[in-house]
Amino acid sequence: MEDKIFTPAQVADRLQVAEKTVYRWLDSGKLKGVKLGRLWRIREEKLEEFLQKNTPE
Template sequence: MSDEVLTIKEVAEYLKVNERTIYRLAASGELPGFRVGNAWRFKKSDLEEWISSQAAQSKGTGNGNN
C-alpha cells in the first residue's frame, strides 16, 4: 500500500469528480481525510480502501431503487 498523501485537487482528479464534491465528502466524514491547518489531505491507501468499501456496498444494495 502507498503512504502517498494527496491534495483536494489530486483526489478530485483521481476520483474524476469536482473538487467541491471532495470538500463535501471530507467535511461530512464520509471520505477519509485529515486537515493540515486549513487544507485537507488524504492518504492514497485510505482512499483505495474507501473505494473498495463503496464498491462492496453498491453490490450489496442491488440497484439502489427503494
C-alpha cells in the first residue's frame, strides 16, 4: 500500500486555506508532518486525522 504525501501548498489548495495557515498548523503541531531540511511533507493519513479532530460534528 502506497501512502500519498502532500506538500503544504497541496494541503492549502485542498482545504481552501492560505499556505501560511498550513505552515502555522505544522509549526504548532496541530497538523503532523515531516520536515526534510526546509521542506514539509504531510502524509494523507495525518491530514485525515487532522480533519477528523478539527471538523465540527
